[in-house]
Amino acid sequence: MFRPYxxxxxxxxxxxLYDRLRRFVVLLAxxxxxxxxxxxxxxxxxxPEQVTTIVNKGSDTMVxxxxxxxxxxxxxxxxxxxxxxxxxxGTGLAALIxxxxxxxxxxxxxxxxxxxxAEANGIDPTEFIVARDAIAVIVNPNNPVSQLTLPxxxxxxxxxxxxxxxVGGEDRPIVLLSRETNSGTHVYFLEHxxxxxxxxxxxxxxxxxxxxxxxxxxxxxxxxxPNAIGYDxxxxxxxxxxxxxxxxQEGGLYVLPTIATVNDKTYPVARDLYMYTHGEPSGAIxxxxxxxxxxxxxxxxxxxxxxxxx
Amino acid sequence: xxxNRNWPELIIExxxxxxxxxxxxxxxxxxxFLLREGLPALAEVKFADLFSNRWYPIEAHFGLLPxxxxxxIVTLGAALLAVPFGLATAxxxxxxxxxxxxxxxxxxxxxLGGLPSVVxxxxxxxxxxxxxxxxxxxxxxxxxxxxxxxxxxxxxxxxVSVAEDALDAVPKSYRDAALALGATKWQTIWRVTxxxxxxxxxxxxxxxxxxxxxxxxTVMMVTGNAAxxxxxxxxxxxxxxxxxxxxxxxxxxxxxxxxxxHVLFTIGIVLFLISFVVNLTASAxxxxxxxxxxxxxx
Numbered sequence: 001m002f003r004p005y006x007x008x009x010x011x012x013x014x015x016x017l018y019d020r021l022r023r024f025v026v027l028l029a030x031x032x033x034x035x036x037x038x039x040x041x042x043x044x045x046x047x048p049e050q051v052t053t054i055v056n057k058g059s060d061t062m063v064x065x066x067x068x069x070x071x072x073x074x075x076x077x078x079x080x081x082x083x084x085x086x087x088x089x090g091t092g093l094a095a096l097i098x099x100x101x102x103x104x105x106x107x108x109x110x111x112x113x114x115x116x117x118a119e120a121n122g123i124d125p126t127e128f129i130v131a132r133d134a135i136a137v138i139v140n141p142n143n144p145v146s147q148l149t150l151p152x153x154x155x156x157x158x159x160x161x162x163x164x165x166x167v168g169g170e171d172r173p174i175v176l177l178s179r180e181t182n183s184g185t186h187v188y189f190l191e192h193x194x195x196x197x198x199x200x201x202x203x204x205x206x207x208x209x210x211x212x213x214x215x216x217x218x219x220x221x222x223x224x225x226p227n228a229i230g231y232d233x234x235x236x237x238x239x240x241x242x243x244x245x246x247x248x249q250e251g252g253l254y255v256l257p258t259i260a261t262v263n264d265k266t267y268p269v270a271r272d273l274y275m276y277t278h279g280e281p282s283g284a285i286x287x288x289x290x291x292x293x294x295x296x297x298x299x300x301x302x303x304x305x306x307x308x309x310x
Numbered sequence: 311x312x313x314n315r316n317w318p319e320l321i322i323e324x325x326x327x328x329x330x331x332x333x334x335x336x337x338x339x340x341x342x343f344l345l346r347e348g349l350p351a352l353a354e355v356k357f358a359d360l361f362s363n364r365w366y367p368i369e370a371h372f373g374l375l376p377x378x379x380x381x382x383i384v385t386l387g388a389a390l391l392a393v394p395f396g397l398a399t400a401x402x403x404x405x406x407x408x409x410x411x412x413x414x415x416x417x418x419x420x421x422l423g424g425l426p427s428v429v430x431x432x433x434x435x436x437x438x439x440x441x442x443x444x445x446x447x448x449x450x451x452x453x454x455x456x457x458x459x460x461x462x463x464x465x466x467x468x469x470v471s472v473a474e475d476a477l478d479a480v481p482k483s484y485r486d487a488a489l490a491l492g493a494t495k496w497q498t499i500w501r502v503t504x505x506x507x508x509x510x511x512x513x514x515x516x517x518x519x520x521x522x523x524x525x526x527x528t529v530m531m532v533t534g535n536a537a538x539x540x541x542x543x544x545x546x547x548x549x550x551x552x553x554x555x556x557x558x559x560x561x562x563x564x565x566x567x568x569x570x571x572h573v574l575f576t577i578g579i580v581l582f583l584i585s586f587v588v589n590l591t592a593s594a595x596x597x598x599x600x601x602x603x604x605x606x607x608x
Contacts, residue, residue: 172449173449175449175450180535180559180560181366181367181368181560182368182559182560182562182564187368202369204364204366204369204371205366207363207364207376207536207537207538207539208536208538208548208549209536210450210452210534210535210536210549211534211535211536211537211551211559212534212535213530213531213535213555213558213559217435217531220435220436221439221450221452224439224440224443224451225440225443225450225451227449227450228450
């Protein structure tokens with residue numbers, strides 16, 4: 001056994017003072033952290049007589065959007081309570097097929113086999129496009145490169161192209177920036193850019209890819225580093241970065257992501273976001289979906305960095 | 311004896327004993343929890359896969375080597391930067407600085423130690439990383455070196471504070487005797503005071519390194535989190551991904567009970583083992599030296 005070692009120091013009055021001071025600073029830090037964590041929660045409204053609950057589950061990409069909608073809708077309609085959870089598009093659709101949710105959120109269309117098993121359960125999935133999501137490719141404003149093709153992007157992010165010179169830029173190493181693997185945007189980029197939509201393709205991100213824990217991490221690096229390339233939702237792009245025009249293939253038209261190019265489907269790195277219901281919705285669910293497709297909810301879509309569906 | 315003992319004393323004694331033993335209990339419970347959640351990974355993932363050099367958990371690539379390498383290179387760098395700097399500062403404060411400077415320096419250093427790590431990380435990301443990229447001409451400023459610098463900055467206050475206490479506790483008669491024998495001030499410090507305070511100084515180093523290896527927020531923000539295996543010397547100036555940052559970044563979204571979840575706990579076990587070995591080594595060194603000192607004195 002080892003004897004515990006101690007550091008002897010006579011406890012003088014001043015050490016106590018310093019210790020207290022240090023503790024106080026630490027306490028302050030902890031308190032400010034806690035204060036920052038505790039999000040302001042709205043006043044608990046008294047429960048009305050009859051509350052209709054709409055259960056909404058699915059895509060993690062959409063969970064913040066669905067929560068923001070639910071919050072705004074719930075504030076205006078105290079008779080309706082929305083319960084929103086994530087879990088992924090597949091989880092949401094599976095729950096719809098099993099009849100446990102009213103609305104499933106999905107960042108992809110329903111698969112044929114999912115539709116078949118739904119019909120076997122007597123469920124008729126009905127699709128609504130509620131928003132669109134464009135992924136912008138961004139570089140430093142000093143980077144002369146302003147357009148890339150999808151195959152070039154795939155080669156860059158899988159590590160086959162490592163110098164800007166190879167895509168018409170300066171002789172600089174390419175620093176790859178990506179969101180963490182748990183981000184829906186990461187998975188979309190992997191499937192539709194690195195693998196060009198081919199499900200049999202097993203290309204991975206280059207091991208040199210920097211995985212940033214936040215959008216802010218990507219923005220900060222792109223702003224100051226002329227070597228960097230990053231991607232993020234259109235809503236996260238600010239004026240001090242340069243957005244790359246993307247062409248679907250070589251010789252194709254280079255398109256900048258804007259609300260117009262996303263809506264007319266000329267920008268290639270964009271997808272629709274869906275809500276699925278059982279049959280034509282009625283009652284409270286119909287009211288909610290009408291509101292979601294209306295101007296108030298679509299403004300929330302734009303505020304969160306997605307592209308409005310209309 | 312027993313009859314003389316009064317109740318309050320008995321209660322206080324047993325309370326103190328209970329808190330002492332509870333430390334052992336808590337460590338044991340943490341270990342059991344880690345093993346329960348982490349060991350299933352060894353059955354679910356092939357052993358060879360755990361030692362591959364690809365970490366991409368969403369496609370079932372669970373190679374731990376890049377993460378272990380990342381943590382080691384960042385911690386080693388931090389130790390190499392923090393130990394000389396921290397020790398020199400502690401020696402200066404304890405032995406050389408005039409009394410008034412000491413009164414100012416010690417609390418200042420300790421306040422530095424209370425700085426929240428996320429603040430340091432933010433400073434590192436926005437100020438230090440661009441500076442490192444332009445001065446060292448690296449592709450990006452988010453490197454293992456940046457992480458090491460910030461971790462060293464966090465370890466130094468702990469190291470200085472504890473080491474200075476230890477140096478301060480060396481009896482004045484030791485220094486007087488050395489000076490009386492004709493030793494210079496430097497010889498007194500290096501040959502007498504520091505060796506006499508050895509166990510405290512070693513504790514200071516261990517606490518400092520302990521802070522560095524367990525730190526998460528700062529490294530996550532400044533090391534770039536690229537899971538590449540650091541094999542060459544210049545890896546120190548390239549991005550790395552540490553074990554702590556991996557757990558922090560991925561635990562929040564992982565499905566409870568999945569293979570990925572179990573592997574994240576396996577990383578926790580590896581971290582636990584590393585800090586256990588570091589502490590054990592430190593205790594062993596101190597224990598050895600104490601035995602030697604006792605033999606010499608007797």
